[in-house]
Amino acid sequence: MPAEGLFGQIKRFVVGEPIPSHLAHHERLSRFTGLAVLSSDPLSSVAYATEEILRVLILVNISALSLASPIAFIIATILAIVVFSYRQTIYAYPSGGGAYIVARENLGEMASLVAASALLIDYILTVAVSIAAGVAAMTSAFPQWIPQRVGLALSFMVVLMLGNLRGIRESGRIFAAPTYFFIVSLLVLIAVGVWRALTGTVQPVPPVDPMTSIGQPLTLFLVLRAFSNGCTAMTGVEAVSNGVPAFRPPEARNAAATMSIMAVLAITMFVGITMLSQIYRIIPSEHETVVSQLARGVFGGRDLPYYLVQAATMLILVLAANTAYADFPRLASILARDRYLPRQFMNQGDRLAFSNGILGLSAFAALLLVIFGGDTHALIPLYMIGVFLSFTLSQAGMVVHWRRFRGPGWRTSTVISGAGALVTGIVLLVVAVTKAHEGAWIIMLLIPIQVAFFRMTKQHYNAVASQLTLTDWHPEERHHNTVIVPISGVQRAVVQALEYARTLSTDVRAVYIDVDPVATEQIRSDWDKWGRGVPLVVLASPYRSLMEPLLEYIERLDAQRSDDYVTVVLPEFVPAKWWHHLFHNQRALLIKGALLFKPHTIVTSVPFHLAH
């Protein structure tokens, strides 16, 4: 019989062979694979950021859509400031400078827990939003699949989850192709679109189910709502700075270079798409994404180039969720190491992936996808709070960092980080005010709850540690072991349990509960042959209860001597088929439950394996 159980075999089949730890550094990321793995999130958000701006502006009227371009330029500027600021973080925290670590070292425990909470929520929403938007790209090309969008979203998520359970390097390999396919597709789309605009061959795109204006007045609040929505273009820009140690050496240099390339690409694509969407007079629709409409317009209909753009968008979005699959388990593991999360998250699985974190992330994202029906637009308001809260705390932390250490150029660094903290803080305020009623309130409620849970967890582990310390402690001297074997009859399983019990102690007693004098007499006579010299204790049970006389007997035994353990040895059937458990009494479980809180009392099951 293999030492590995059924569960182990299934796990091996699903997540692959384990990798020895001396191979671990081979799994590091190059700039090329790093861009694919860590930048798919910020790059992919251009697939929906423009649309989220247009969906607010259309509430006024069609001509208000022209405000999208100036809004996009402002967002691009902020993005550049934030990336510039994060590049500094990479060098200051080469071992990985996530908002949690930066906040913990510079702003104190409370701020760090808020940042951690914001980040965990951010990662979950990255998965949910990216997958929902990826499915929207797909259903734009094939509208007949719209009714299946939740099912499609969940399927993609399961594929991602399994891929990540298999380990990080294969992730790099899997994700490089789609990311570069997307970058090339979008740059071609923009180039062709611009070329057609320059040559005057633009045809307005015939809209499909266009959203109609509800004649809302053009207020500052509305413009700020559109701006908030557009800031989704910035989600995920911090991923590279969290993943510095995953890069090949020199880690910081490679990470910083990757971040710059990512920023240039993200800005080009976001501004390009936003401007082209106005040139091609695109009106947002409930059934087709803006990028899909633009591709139709630029390539003159639903032909091969159009389908390539949709496929690339779909793939990058579904894979963008992978950024979170890299970061969520890593942060959860750090939090668990710091005792703010249950230690199960600290486990590194056989493939160096953090299985529990991956599973937890998947479960929460699946919940969101189901609750919000796989709708990107419904999820966006929940997304932004966490993102900008962590941006702000991270960069505020960096300001403190520079002022504390005062290394070379600390004044410049302080100004850059300060600018980053200021703009992201302002965006956070704008988002909080304009999005609270659309669902962001859920997140504002969730963050304090999570922080309370982190602190409670830490308190618990501290309490446990103080109970486990060996300082000033001496174990009780117990040398005797009184072993009792409760029996319900004389058969093989009982005799085997008895044999085992006899190896544990010289003081073994079989205990039988008398509920029927005839059966008891039978047991007594069988005992002469099979009892192997072990004394048989028969307990009366006036109430026909099987448990109470046994528990009382153990109580009496325990009172007799103070230097002993009481060990209860039970035969336990192990059925050949799991549903055969139905046919066997759960008495062993009841006895264990009843004795669980009794000190110096140990319950042992001796398995008896049924062949069929």
Next chain:
Amino acid sequence: MPAEGLFGQIKRFVVGEPIPSHLAHHERLSRFTGLAVLSSDPLSSVAYATEEILRVLILVNISALSLASPIAFIIATILAIVVFSYRQTIYAYPSGGGAYIVARENLGEMASLVAASALLIDYILTVAVSIAAGVAAMTSAFPQWIPQRVGLALSFMVVLMLGNLRGIRESGRIFAAPTYFFIVSLLVLIAVGVWRALTGTVQPVPPVDPMTSIGQPLTLFLVLRAFSNGCTAMTGVEAVSNGVPAFRPPEARNAAATMSIMAVLAITMFVGITMLSQIYRIIPSEHETVVSQLARGVFGGRDLPYYLVQAATMLILVLAANTAYADFPRLASILARDRYLPRQFMNQGDRLAFSNGILGLSAFAALLLVIFGGDTHALIPLYMIGVFLSFTLSQAGMVVHWRRFRGPGWRTSTVISGAGALVTGIVLLVVAVTKAHEGAWIIMLLIPIQVAFFRMTKQHYNAVASQLTLTDWHPEERHHNTVIVPISGVQRAVVQALEYARTLSTDVRAVYIDVDPVATEQIRSDWDKWGRGVPLVVLASPYRSLMEPLLEYIERLDAQRSDDYVTVVLPEFVPAKWWHHLFHNQRALLIKGALLFKPHTIVTSVPFHLAH
């Protein structure tokens, strides 16, 4: 700390103090209480039997309702034959002659299992139908409660369930008053109704939402459908013959007398109500029962006498379900004793009630009430197959019985039982043909499935017994016990587990998995102080897995000697609050699972109790 856990305390609070078994015979039934406990089912069915006939006849037209009286007389005649036949069974099987036992002894295993299946289904439907009809009596008086009927039905069922979990004698006490209240109320209703008919003071009852004819032709099939429905009046007449040993001595005489009284009352009430319903020109309604309409008519409106009749009807019906609560657990226990049902049903609880049977019955009945929306009429077609299948098998079995034993008067007895078998067999055929499409097919499908389950259960227990037999078997001689204590660090829980392990064997080894050289060095140095002379085995883990090196080590140990057990001793945290389990690794559980199927390997947890 009390030996009794939280569960035990709750159980004691809900089901009361246990009764010692020498008091058991005090709980026997007199004729008076026996009639109350065992006859409430057949008596109460008069509350809906007439209505079920009228509901079919009204499909033709109002004048077809006059067919109800002849149908009722035929049913009364059959009822008399069946009761006469069952009185013989009582004397032939004084220890309880249910259809299962009679069929098993006379018709063989297969017939007995069909009978058992039919009876179990019958009991479940008795609970569902009686409670649904009881609620209908209530909502007839208070139509505003109609929307709550499922909730009301479930509430009554819970009350019954708890009452029965408390034990049988209190059942007798609780149920006597309502049964006699019902008998008196109905007899007064009939007497007053007849008296007004004789004095010519009858006023036709103004109908409430009367059902209207759909002009169906008056076919033989329709008359047979009406007849089938009316046969619900006979449900439960066998309960007394199943419950003979529950009576006071002389058990058979008391039971037979009780059965005769029951039959006279049932026939009087059923025929009386059916005839009066025609004299008072009652038309069945969706919102008011026939008995309610009759009571309004006889007592001239909704006054005190009317409400008393409704209250009595409601009470007797809800309590009729108690017949099944007495019989279902008893039959399940007999089946479990014969190894056709899992042995959990054989357990007698502290209060001599068969708790698992009571809980199982309640669960199935609740399911039916919810699925069929607490509607009596929807449940009736499912009810009849089981009832008449068990009647037929029971009496066919008695025919074989008389012919085998040929005691005094066996010819007469054969004729009586044969007549019973014949008429109930014909009714069974009529019910099967006329009710199959209304839901009886569910039962026809369920019975073979149940029978297959019974046989599979028996096969399993026989297979287990053959693996447990001591004949020609000798236990393996194993005298050595190799004890290993896997440790993840050096702290109190580990040291305590080690202390315990040292009492089990002289061959104890602590095992540590090396995943981090620094931590390993720390463990080694701590071990000098706390290891108490136990050797520390450090296992390399190239794949960082904690489980595989341990399992491989156990494999190697096991291969070293053939005369030993391997005992794995694990410290296990017992948190002070159940949800603190969240904070602790389930590693002990994983190790147990991995070793469950390994022979001669025993896993023992040493509880370490966390104070907070």
